[in-house]
Amino acid sequence: MRFVVFLLALLFVHDAVAQETVALAVQGWRQESSPDGVVYYRCASQICAAGSVVSYKRQPHRTALTLADFENHHRGLAAQNSSAPGIRDVRIVEPRERSLEGVRVFQVSREIDWTDKSTTFSIEARLIGKDKSFSLVSDSPGREWTGNNFEGFLRSLVTIAGIEGP
Secondary structure (H helix, E strand, O other), X not given: OHHHHHHHHHXXXXXXXXXXXXXXXXXXXXXXXXXXOOEEEEEOOOOOOOOOEEEEEEEOOOOOOOHHHHHHHHHHHHHHHOOOOOEEEEEEEEEEEEEEOOEEEEEEEEEEEEOOOOEEEEEEEEEEOOOOEEEEEEEEOOHXXXXXXXXXXXXXXXXXXXXXXX
């Protein structure tokens, strides 16, 4: 994983460039990108559990964002989507703030109960470095896998968020 972080640092392009590119090569995951800048990783091995998805995206840099703001935003999204087809219930739990290597990390866990009686577990986070911010989302059908996948990607993204531009 350290080699991946080193590659990330080398591939990071400074803010002056119109489109930043952060490339992660993570064993056991298949990468996909969307036109809106979201980079998705879908589980492609036994190390991450079938159905697992992790994604990240560069976000507007808002240093004044608070945990309460972040939590309220996600509670609003949960309420807005709770009546979507196939959803029985959406819960936002475990809001927390921590700091890793000088990068502020806000995160909430989201649990979605579906009408087919399955549950999806997510961790949604905002990483705020000195001059850049990212969102990071981990989804899977298992709470433990969601946490493991999230923590695995978090370290690499913290390194990138913590790199200051010239």
